Amino acid sequence: MSAEIATVGRPVPSLAPPPPPRRQQVLLTGTLFAAAASVMVFVALIGIYLAERADVLSSGGTWLPDGAVLPLTPANVAMATLLMSSFTVQWAVYGIDNDDRPSAYLGLGLTMILGLAFLNVTSILYQRLELVLADSVPAVLIYTITGLHMAMIVVAAGYLLVMAFKALGGQFSSGDSAGLQASAFYWHASVAVFALIWYSIYILK
Amino acid sequence: MTVTDTAPAPEAGADPAAPASAAPSPSVGGLAGVVGSGDHKVVGRLYVGFSLTFLLVALVSGLLVGAERVATETTEVLGTDTFFQVFTLYRVTAVFLFLMPLLIGLALVVVPLQVGASTVAFPRAAASSFWGWLVGSGLILGAYAGNGGPGGGEADLVDLFALGFALVIVSLLVACVCLVTTVTTLRAPGLSLKQVPLFSWSIFAAGTVWLLSLPALLANLALFYVDHRHGGRLEFGTNVSLYPQISWAFTPPQLFVLLVPCLGIIGEIIPTFARARPRSHGGAQAAIGLAAILSFGAAVQPFFNAEATDDAFYVLVGFAAVLPYLALLGLWALLLKPGKGKERPQVDSPLHFSILGLAMVFAAVLAGAVRVIDVLDLAGTSFDTAIFNYVIFGGAIVAFGGIACWAPKLWGGRIGEPAGRIAALLLFLGTIVLCLPDLWSGLIDQPEVLQPDTTVRDGVEALNGVSVAGLALITLGVLVFVLGLLRSVKKGRDHEAADPWEGHTLEWATASPPAFANFTEELPAIQSDRPLLDARTAGEES
Numbered sequence: 167m168s169a170e171i172a173t174v175g176r177p178v179p180s181l182a183p184p185p186p187p188r189r190q191q192v193l194l195t196g197t198l199f200a201a202a203a204s205v206m207v208f209v210a211l212i213g214i215y216l217a218e219r220a221d222v223l224s225s226g227g228t229w230l231p232d233g234a235v236l237p238l239t240p241a242n243v244a245m246a247t248l249l250m251s252s253f254t255v256q257w258a259v260y261g262i263d264n265d266d267r268p269s270a271y272l273g274l275g276l277t278m279i280l281g282l283a284f285l286n287v288t289s290i291l292y293q294r295l296e297l298v299l300a301d302s303v304p305a306v307l308i309y310t311i312t313g314l315h316m317a318m319i320v321v322a323a324g325y326l327l328v329m330a331f332k333a334l335g336g337q338f339s340s341g342d343s344a345g346l347q348a349s350a351f352y353w354h355a356s357v358a359v360f361a362l363i364w365y366s367i368y369i370l371k
Numbered sequence: 372m373t374v375t376d377t378a379p380a381p382e383a384g385a386d387p388a389a390p391a392s393a394a395p396s397p398s399v400g401g402l403a404g405v406v407g408s409g410d411h412k413v414v415g416r417l418y419v420g421f422s423l424t425f426l427l428v429a430l431v432s433g434l435l436v437g438a439e440r441v442a443t444e445t446t447e448v449l450g451t452d453t454f455f456q457v458f459t460l461y462r463v464t465a466v467f468l469f470l471m472p473l474l475i476g477l478a479l480v481v482v483p484l485q486v487g488a489s490t491v492a493f494p495r496a497a498a499s500s501f502w503g504w505l506v507g508s509g510l511i512l513g514a515y516a517g518n519g520g521p522g523g524g525e526a527d528l529v530d531l532f533a534l535g536f537a538l539v540i541v542s543l544l545v546a547c548v549c550l551v552t553t554v555t556t557l558r559a560p561g562l563s564l565k566q567v568p569l570f571s572w573s574i575f576a577a578g579t580v581w582l583l584s585l586p587a588l589l590a591n592l593a594l595f596y597v598d599h600r601h602g603g604r605l606e607f608g609t610n611v612s613l614y615p616q617i618s619w620a621f622t623p624p625q626l627f628v629l630l631v632p633c634l635g636i637i638g639e640i641i642p643t644f645a646r647a648r649p650r651s652h653g654g655a656q657a658a659i660g661l662a663a664i665l666s667f668g669a670a671v672q673p674f675f676n677a678e679a680t681d682d683a684f685y686v687l688v689g690f691a692a693v694l695p696y697l698a699l700l701g702l703w704a705l706l707l708k709p710g711k712g713k714e715r716p717q718v719d720s721p722l723h724f725s726i727l728g729l730a731m732v733f734a735a736v737l738a739g740a741v742r743v744i745d746v747l748d749l750a751g752t753s754f755d756t757a758i759f760n761y762v763i764f765g766g767a768i769v770a771f772g773g774i775a776c777w778a779p780k781l782w783g784g785r786i787g788e789p790a791g792r793i794a795a796l797l798l799f800l801g802t803i804v805l806c807l808p809d810l811w812s813g814l815i816d817q818p819e820v821l822q823p824d825t826t827v828r829d830g831v832e833a834l835n836g837v838s839v840a841g842l843a844l845i846t847l848g849v850l851v852f853v854l855g856l857l858r859s860v861k862k863g864r865d866h867e868a869a870d871p872w873e874g875h876t877l878e879w880a881t882a883s884p885p886a887f888a889n890f891t892e893e894l895p896a897i898q899s900d901r902p903l904l905d906a907r908t909a910g911e912e913s
Contacts, residue, residue: 192492196552203544203582210587210669214594217675300603310597 197348201355208359215307231302240291241368248357251280255350262343274330281323322356325349409494418476425468430846432461437839455522462621465763474632478574484878485568487559489888492552503542510535521614533596547578561896568876573635576663587669591616615674623739625668633769637725644722645706646714652900658695665692689743720791724772727799731765754813757806764802779867779883790855797848805841808834875901
């Protein structure tokens with residue numbers, strides 16, 4: 167682009183005084199659309215999982231291969247961990263909205279720890295999951311869905327970490343917390359996705 | 372490398388739609404200025420340029436597929452396996468390397484200008500989306516070249532195809548997020564969503580449907596990749612199952628999402644060139660929104676549910692999809708109808724492209740409605756091929772009209788009238804000659820994909836020969852258009868008036884090509900869907 171380009175702006179009708187400036191909503195709105203797209207990946211995968219499962223069950227077969235175990239305890243712990251992280255991340259947003267920065271930092275720190283705990287519980291779950299990827303269709307579906315969800319959690323944690331550093335750097339206040347709200351929204355979306363996975367895979371089996 | 376945005380990020384609490392007249396222009400020039408640019412106009416131009424380049428790949432593969440179908444008993448030109456690879460290459464390239472990125476590129480240039488914003492939302496993400504798409508496209512073509520792609524013999528390259536395709540989809544989705552967010556949050560003061568120009572509205576509607584449907588394609592590719600690369604290739608990961616899993620993205624209703632931005636382009640061009648104010652902006656917005664909603668196709672995946680297309684709801688939606696197009700056709704026909712006191716339309720090439728393209732778009736949705744009639748059993752026949760080609764080339768005609776219309780904003784020039792008119796006519800005739808024989812041969816059961824044991828009725832091979840001639844005409848039309856475009860670009864910029872067409876919307880209120888931050892003057896409150904037409908009318912009355 168050249169700075170020398172002539173700009174012959176054309177007048178447009180001024181029929182009323184300009185309204186007051188709007189609040190910065192760009193990041194929050196963009197995150198909402200991105201989260202919707204991310205959630206739809208899992209809605210599609212879970213839809214395929216349930217359709218395949220229904221096909222097998224309606225033909226009188228068993229869904230999981232012989233000897234396969236889907237341990238409920240680690241799955242429940244993972245669910246509980248993520249639910250707690252939803253509270254802590256919202257606590258961080260509440261803290262910023264009330265200019266209570268220590269609470270915000272504590273909330274963000276706890277959310278990070280709970281996110282790591284979730285990844286740890288999932289690795290334990292994988293060790294107990296007696297399911298070989300190459301042996302069955304359910305294994306392909308389960309590993310794809312849970313693996314992609316872990317990727318979503320990592321992305322959400324990275325997003326939150328960036329906003330946490332911004333908060334530590336003095337950004338965000340009660341009048342301007344859109345960035346933190348946006349990252350918290352994406353985190354909530356990843357928790358909601360796990361709730362769907364938890365019910366469809368671990369509860370329904 | 373420095374990434375240069377259209378305008379600096381606004382301060383917290385400031386109005387993001389406010390003009391950045393004092394914004395410093397980027398100091399980086401040449402290739403580095405292009406590669407490192409986050410200016411929405413530069414990124415949009417790159418999308419347009421490269422998608423037109425990939426159109427040539429699509430045309431060559433389409434001609435090869437067509438040539439193979441002239442003699443259906445043998446697959447002498449390509450061989451059976453290669454035929455399937457070239458067939459899928461044509462589909463993937465036409466949709467994801469040509470038409471969708473072309474529309475997104477045009478939108479990246481025009482939408483921020485139309486809504487009065489100084490930049491697109493997330494300019495660096497928009498730039499990344501282009502480079503991601505370009506790399507993904509390269510991976511797809513590289514995989515095909517090395518015997519990968521659906522039906523390919525090299526397992527590693529088939530995986531590479533899946534990864535490249537996923538990268539292309541993610542990149543296009545990122546661009547959709549940028550555009551949809553721009554329309555939602557960066558509108559000029561006073562410009563409500565109800566007053567947003569039809570092209571921006573159509574991009575908002577199509578972008579939202581793409582954001583909700585294309586992730587399902589990512590899910591299909593992920594399942595394929597995991598099973599093919601790491602699993603036992605049991606169901607999702609077999610080489611022959613890849614295209615059937617993703618084929619829903621190349622058939623109606625999902626295919627019709629590509630027509631939604633085309634409706635927006637037509638909705639801008641016809642009123643401007645007819646020199647008339649449309650009767651119902653809200654009605655047109657509602658029809659475009661309905662067309663987008665009825666095009667959501669991720670729920671209809673025959674690979675997982677073979678009976679999905681027999682469902683009564685699916686049939687109903689197939690018929691209902693015609694209604695918004697019919698409403699818009701009526702609305703625009705009224706604008707073009709001569710009448711007392713009406714100005715004569717300005718019959719320039721964008722209007723030619725729009726009217727001829729609209730005919731092809733309407734033919735596509737009508738054929739889509741016929742396709743859902745169960746007793747005709749048309750799914751999987753060359754009737755699908757005809758619908759696909761109607762959408763791709765009908766959409767291309769309209770998109771070329773959009774390029775011709777917004778050329779002053781794209782590069783500051785204009786495509787020559789003779790080149791524009793000849794290209795529009797060739798593309799229109801070519802699309803008819805390409806699609807009508809396929810519709811007919813589909814009705815008499817010619818399968819979409821040739822197999823070694825394919826037998827067809829007498830006369831079908833002759834129909835296939837006519838189809839190839841149609842694609843050759845289209846190729847000629849594309850070459851004429853591209854040559855006209857290159858000639859105009861070569862002629863240079865800064866020769867074009869800010870508003871050569873007497874446009875109605877905000878993009879015509881700035882220079883051609885637009886200044887660095889789009890608008891150099893602060894925009895007043897906008898209180899109409901056609902602010903420039905209002906200004907002109909008010910000026911004439913006073």
